[in-house]
Amino acid sequence: MKIDQNKDLFDRIEEYFNGDMNDIEEKQFIKELKSNKELKDQYDKFILSFKVLNNLGNPSEQAINELLAMKELHDCNKVQKNKSGFKIRFFKAKSFPIRGIAAAITILIISSAIYLLYDRQQFDTASVLQLHFDSYQDFEEITPISSEDFSSENETLFLNGYEAQKNRNFKIAIPVLKSLIERPYKENWSKLLLGISYIGTGDFDQAIKSLSELKEHERKLSREMTIVSAYYLALAYIGNGDFEEGMEQLSVILKRLENLPKENYLFKWKLKSDKLIKDISDFSENKY
Amino acid sequence: MDDNQIGKKFRSGGNEEISIAIDFILSNWRENIIYDIVNVLKSSVYAEDIFNLGLEILQENIVEMKWNGGSLKGYLRRICINKSFDLLRYGPEILNRTKKKLKEPQERVQVSTTALKKLVTFLGLNCTLVLWLYWKGYSYKKIGITTGYNLDTVKSKKYKCQRKLLKLINDNQEFKTFFLENTEETKDANQS
Numbered sequence: 001m002k003i004d005q006n007k008d009l010f011d012r013i014e015e016y017f018n019g020d021m022n023d024i025e026e027k028q029f030i031k032e033l034k035s036n037k038e039l040k041d042q043y044d045k046f047i048l049s050f051k052v053l054n055n056l057g058n059p060s061e062q063a064i065n066e067l068l069a070m071k072e073l074h075d076c077n078k079v080q081k082n083k084s085g086f087k088i089r090f091f092k093a094k095s096f097p098i099r100g101i102a103a104a105i106t107i108l109i110i111s112s113a114i115y116l117l118y119d120r121q122q123f124d125t126a127s128v129l130q131l132h133f134d135s136y137q138d139f140e141e142i143t144p145i146s147s148e149d150f151s152s153e154n155e156t157l158f159l160n161g162y163e164a165q166k167n168r169n170f171k172i173a174i175p176v177l178k179s180l181i182e183r184p185y186k187e188n189w190s191k192l193l194l195g196i197s198y199i200g201t202g203d204f205d206q207a208i209k210s211l212s213e214l215k216e217h218e219r220k221l222s223r224e225m226t227i228v229s230a231y232y233l234a235l236a237y238i239g240n241g242d243f244e245e246g247m248e249q250l251s252v253i254l255k256r257l258e259n260l261p262k263e264n265y266l267f268k269w270k271l272k273s274d275k276l277i278k279d280i281s282d283f284s285e286n287k288y
Numbered sequence: 289m290d291d292n293q294i295g296k297k298f299r300s301g302g303n304e305e306i307s308i309a310i311d312f313i314l315s316n317w318r319e320n321i322i323y324d325i326v327n328v329l330k331s332s333v334y335a336e337d338i339f340n341l342g343l344e345i346l347q348e349n350i351v352e353m354k355w356n357g358g359s360l361k362g363y364l365r366r367i368c369i370n371k372s373f374d375l376l377r378y379g380p381e382i383l384n385r386t387k388k389k390l391k392e393p394q395e396r397v398q399v400s401t402t403a404l405k406k407l408v409t410f411l412g413l414n415c416t417l418v419l420w421l422y423w424k425g426y427s428y429k430k431i432g433i434t435t436g437y438n439l440d441t442v443k444s445k446k447y448k449c450q451r452k453l454l455k456l457i458n459d460n461q462e463f464k465t466f467f468l469e470n471t472e473e474t475k476d477a478n479q480s
Contacts, residue, residue, distance in 0.1 A: 049450065
């Protein structure tokens, strides 16, 4: 049997281990292994590479998810770093004027179509929601800064989830936060962040589920956690079209913060809730 | 007999069908795979047992739809090599599957976090992910679905990453010390 001389040793070994050789080729390969020292050396090293992977054990679904989340985060950061480079290349291109005009016209047509086709009621609700959700960075001020060991694996994962969420990479944040809840690690914070992430992706049902679970353990929560979770639960209800329930959550916040002095760090949540109630009321009046 | 026919025979559940599939594997694949097992174990004492164990696992994985459609021979070979390394690490106890199922050591089903992190630092995240999934029997298609790469990217990544790994085994002393020599650190990594 002829052996393809163009293939290097690695290719042949790879074919062998992948099961891509037919029986005759395999027999020939093993025969050659016994006489070709170089091939045998490479074959042994290939076996050692399996030993390296064997060290990792059996991947659980959770471990794979964590690795995938890290990959997405990594890819995302890479894209952000490359963004400026892309702009330079784009503007340097000779065809920029044509491309630019074509892109602008396309965007204009698509935007008009969306505007015309989009259900008016949903659009308004989304605007109100978006306006209030955009201010969620205020949440940073009561960020769960950890007193625990920053180098611990759980804490690293938590910070990854938090960072992803802060950067609005909600789809990346969600699996990380879910895995933290499963562990469980900083369960309440993770549920709160998970709820917010779901709002960010527009999955209000899941957001309500996650935030309602928090509400069930309200007695164990700190005051700020109770307020913040109620606020986002209200947003989730509003996003889902359940204004009544949303308003009820907001009124609970206002009641709890009724006599709060302006200097208190939670006062802004009172203002935010007030503003949201006002916007929702305005929207309802216009609608009906 | 092609891979799909073997798969169908195992899934049929009929004794006669299963016997035909097993006979085919024994007469066509056994000898070469035993050769690989002996190369890992450096002995032929347990080679036959490992092959039988591999065949048993293969059959289970096909029935439980864990085999994702890659080359069946390559899949069986990887299972057998994996089990050979398990035998070296945990001893002949792994051959007794009934016992193993009763008291599965926790460290064997959990990922070795230290080893994983270490491999990521050497190989990079993408390579570790692709090689690990491939090693665990994911087909190229399933790896593509899991990682978001298209089929050609998965194939070329797997190829390049395997080369990268071999280069590390060849040239990098720190890598060799951690993964291939039986140091205390490696033991800790394996037990964590």
